[in-house]
Amino acid sequence: MNTTESTPTPNFIRSIIEGDIQANKNDGRVVTRFPPEPNGYLHIGHAKSICLNFGLAAEHNGRCNLRFDDTDPSKESMEYVDSIQADVRWLGFSWGDNLFFASDYFEKLYQYAVELIRAGNAYVDSLSAEEIREFRGTLTEPGRNSPYRTRSVDENLDLFGRMRAGEFKGGAHVLRAKIDMASPNLLMRDPTLYRIRHTPHYRTGNTWCIYPMYDYTHCLSDSIEGITHSLCTLEFENNRPLYDWVLDELKTDCHPQQIEFARLNLSYTVLSKRKLVQLAEEGHVDGWDDPRMPTLSGLRRRGYTPESIRNFCDRIGVAKRDSMVDMALLEHSVREDLNKRAPRVMAVLKPLKVVIENYPEDREEMIEAVNNPEDAGMGTRMLPFSRVLYIEQEDFREDPPKKYFRLAPGREVRLRYAYFITCTRVVKDEKTGQVVELYCIYDPATKGGDAPDGRKVKATLHWVSAAHAITAEVRLYDRLFLNENPADKKESPDFKASLNPNSLEVLTDCRVEPGLAGAAPGSRYQFERLGYFCVDLKDASDNRLVFNRTVSLRDTWARIEKKQA
Numbered sequence: 094m095n096t097t098e099s100t101p102t103p104n105f106i107r108s109i110i111e112g113d114i115q116a117n118k119n120d121g122r123v124v125t126r127f128p129p130e131p132n133g134y135l136h137i138g139h140a141k142s143i144c145l146n147f148g149l150a151a152e153h154n155g156r157c158n159l160r161f162d163d164t165d166p167s168k169e170s171m172e173y174v175d176s177i178q179a180d181v182r183w184l185g186f187s188w189g190d191n192l193f194f195a196s197d198y199f200e201k202l203y204q205y206a207v208e209l210i211r212a213g214n215a216y217v218d219s220l221s222a223e224e225i226r227e228f229r230g231t232l233t234e235p236g237r238n239s240p241y242r243t244r245s246v247d248e249n250l251d252l253f254g255r256m257r258a259g260e261f262k263g264g265a266h267v268l269r270a271k272i273d274m275a276s277p278n279l280l281m282r283d284p285t286l287y288r289i290r291h292t293p294h295y296r297t298g299n300t301w302c303i304y305p306m307y308d309y310t311h312c313l314s315d316s317i318e319g320i321t322h323s324l325c326t327l328e329f330e331n332n333r334p335l336y337d338w339v340l341d342e343l344k345t346d347c348h349p350q351q352i353e354f355a356r357l358n359l360s361y362t363v364l365s366k367r368k369l370v371q372l373a374e375e376g377h378v379d380g381w382d383d384p385r386m387p388t389l390s391g392l393r394r395r396g397y398t399p400e401s402i403r404n405f406c407d408r409i410g411v412a413k414r415d416s417m418v419d420m421a422l423l424e425h426s427v428r429e430d431l432n433k434r435a436p437r438v439m440a441v442l443k444p445l446k447v448v449i450e451n452y453p454e455d456r457e458e459m460i461e462a463v464n465n466p467e468d469a470g471m472g473t474r475m476l477p478f479s480r481v482l483y484i485e486q487e488d489f490r491e492d493p494p495k496k497y498f499r500l501a502p503g504r505e506v507r508l509r510y511a512y513f514i515t516c517t518r519v520v521k522d523e524k525t526g527q528v529v530e531l532y533c534i535y536d537p538a539t540k541g542g543d544a545p546d547g548r549k550v551k552a553t554l555h556w557v558s559a560a561h562a563i564t565a566e567v568r569l570y571d572r573l574f575l576n577e578n579p580a581d582k583k584e585s586p587d588f589k590a591s592l593n594p595n596s597l598e599v600l601t602d603c604r605v606e607p608g609l610a611g612a613a614p615g616s617r618y619q620f621e622r623l624g625y626f627c628v629d630l631k632d633a634s635d636n637r638l639v640f641n642r643t644v645s646l647r648d649t650w651a652r653i654e655k656k657q658a
């Protein structure tokens with residue numbers, strides 16, 4: 094497994110772990126876990142957590158478990174379990190035999206709860222949800238004890254057993270930890286440990302009608318699995334005392350250390366399954382794997398490589414303070430990776446017909462083209478050239494503005510790898526006045542792209558031979574949201590208000606060089622001068638070529654970095 098491309102960047106969690114190893118804490122073992130809830134597809138924020146957990150374990154000869162934190166039956170499903178496993182594997186990580194489900198611990202967790210009740214550390218509360226909220230108090234006001242807080246151990250055991258047996262309706266009772274209703278930490282004011290839910294669970298079916306809460310389940314699952322370092326995002330900082338309380342009161346053999354780090358926020362998108370599920374299910378995008386989505390399946394379909402995502406996660410580092418990462422950095426990472434390995438090809442997105450008047454009608458020749466100037470080992474290929482070609486509509490202006498150096502009437506340009514051509518005549522549509530065809534002459538002496546007399550041209554255009562090119566569909570993407578931080582409630586109460594109505598442009602009449610016939614779904618190319626593209630994983634087939642633009646060639650991040658330097 095290739096998990097680390099280079100020496101790992103130092104961060105505070107790595108320092109803690111290395112200190113623990115030196116002190117021989119946990120006998121020097123490192124066991125981490127990635128604990129997704131199977132209630133949605135993984136996104137790029139999860140990739141940060143995956144790289145961190147699997148990466149740290151691998152670096153220290155430890156192990157990282159994949160554990161499904163599946164204690165809320167209402168939103169979880171096997172579809173999500175499967176997609177999460179596929180995404181973690183695709184990113185390049187492996188959990189070996191260490192696949193776990195919190196739902197497999199339900200019986201153990203129940204027995205632990207019984208133990209808490211026996212020790213007088215938990216009680217069955219029969220206040221309504223509304224009342225529990227009222228009794229909890231606020232940040233400035235202490236809470237009040239529930240009248241049920243003094244129930245006897247026997248009564249609590251009896252009621253909890255009957256909750257499990259299904260004797261009560263949802264909401265009739267909950268099991269709460271008996272901690273401190275006056276604690277300044279609201280999460281320590283007798284938090285709920287179990288609630289009644291008459292909802293079948295995707296794995297345990299109807300076996301259970303009481304379900305353990307996240308805070309109670311998480312620490313115990315970590316402990317059961319012998320986790321040494323339990324890494325989670327900053328919003329769980331206030332939950333740490335509860336994490337420790339449960340394990341301390343139950344005197345578990347293993348008491349992992351919870352360490353919080355800043356979650357990833359990425360500009361112009363949202364990283365929350367609760368929000369992403371709305372985009373996918375309300376039809377704002379074409380499902381979880383829409384190439385505009387920040388999900389791993391979306392990024393994969395967009396053409397991102399696992400290497401580029403791992404490099405991105407390494408670059409952003411791990412800090413203790415929340416921040417917003419520029420989307421341009423993610424794009425920079427994939428550009429950098431694809432620049433090294435994507436073969437260059439010629440593709441014309443909006444074709445304009447060019448007839449080379451002085452090129453014989455029945456002639457065609459093969460022209461040698463370099464596959465990747467970054468990697469001579471990738472060799473060359475032969476491209477057909479003939480009298481009728483297509484160039485990009487944007488590469489011609491009848492009335493060129495200043496600094497427009499591409500083709501114009503009377504002007505000479507280079508066709509990449511081929512010849513110099515000069516535009517001699519423009520054909521327009523009589524009705525619309527639109528330029529529909531150009532007549533040009535070529536200079537046979539410039540074959541290969543250089544003039545023996547040393548004359549220069551200011552532009553090099555990509556092209557395809559009309560008779561040989563194949564038609565393809567190309568999808569161009571723009572950012573999904575117009576706001577840098579769509580989730581910012583100050584901007585709008587509804588994050589969907591800032592969806593970019595022009596985030597997708599579909600071009601159906603593109604022409605690509607013939608060698609792309611039958612290109613396999615998922616294969617990636619640089620279309621010369623246009624960007625990186627990949628064959629769509631879903632909609633492409635043997636007789637239908639569909640490309641998604643991963644990213645354009647323009648590197649805004651490199652410019653930002655230059656400015657900062």
Ligand code: ATP
Nearest residue numbers: 128129130138139141142325326356357364365366
């Ligand atoms: P979401 O808010 O998207 O639903 P979550 O935290 O509820 O995310 P989980 O399935 O519980 O989703 O997440 C699994 C792990 O991934 C957790 O340890 C969580 O802290 C981590 N994680 C989730 N989002 C991010 C993020 N944006 N950056 C870093 N880690 C994240």
Ligand code: MG
Nearest residue numbers: 129130162307
């Ligand atoms: Mg969560």
